């Protein structure tokens with residue numbers, strides 16, 4: 001089926017995101033949740049502790065509550081099995097083509113009291129061209145406005161990269177966000193999901209997530225996919241090895 005005939009791909013091209021309800025089973029989601037608990041408790045010995053970030057305490061220090069687990073699929077076979085699920089790759093393929101590589105993965109823990117993540121575009125941080133990666137965000141818990149769902153500005157994926165010039169302090173370091181006055185919040189829409197449902201967003205789409213105002217976690221696994229025809233553009237850093245998940249490699253590409 002060509003990109004233009006696929007209704008999901010058309011929706012994605014128009015709005016820069018799409019939602020697929022109940023894409024993964026509750027059993028598989030339970031497996032991922034248990035794996036997160038084991039990693040957090042240090043029961044997965046090979047998982048690098050340096051890839052776990054912690055929540056800020058509000059007084060400039062960092063707590064012992066995990067906020068984010070970086071490189072989950074790259075470090076761990078259980079998470080890699082999530083990144084390789086055919087249910088997901090079958091949706092990604094019409095969006096970026098048949099040759100698909102894993103660019104990265106992160107688990108956003110958003111514990112009770114977890115802080116917001118302000119507006120940003122993933123491609124502002126990704127040194128890959130073209131700027132057309134797609135992120136599958138897998139809901140590991142039921143995700144609501146109250147527990148900090150994602151919000152997006154539909155159609156902003158065609159705007160190009162915004163200035164990320166407003167400092168934002170989190171987890172002991174300063175990150176950058178799109179200045180609040182550049183965003184028209186009257187256009188934003190929330191993405192609420194049941195556990196096992198997934199959203200897919202374009203890497204140039206403006207998005208944020210709210211604070212968690214509830215007393216349970218709002219966990220989400222974000223897996224970033226790119227075409228294996230993409231090019232590495234970082235001026236100094238050596239290109240990492242990106243695993244091929246479907247299709248084929250291309251000479252001189254990522």
Ligand SMILES: O=C(O)CCC(=O)C(=O)O
Nearest residue numbers: 108117122137209220222
């Ligand atoms: O899950 C979150 O809180 C933020 C997610 C996000 O920014 C992303 O997946 O790019």
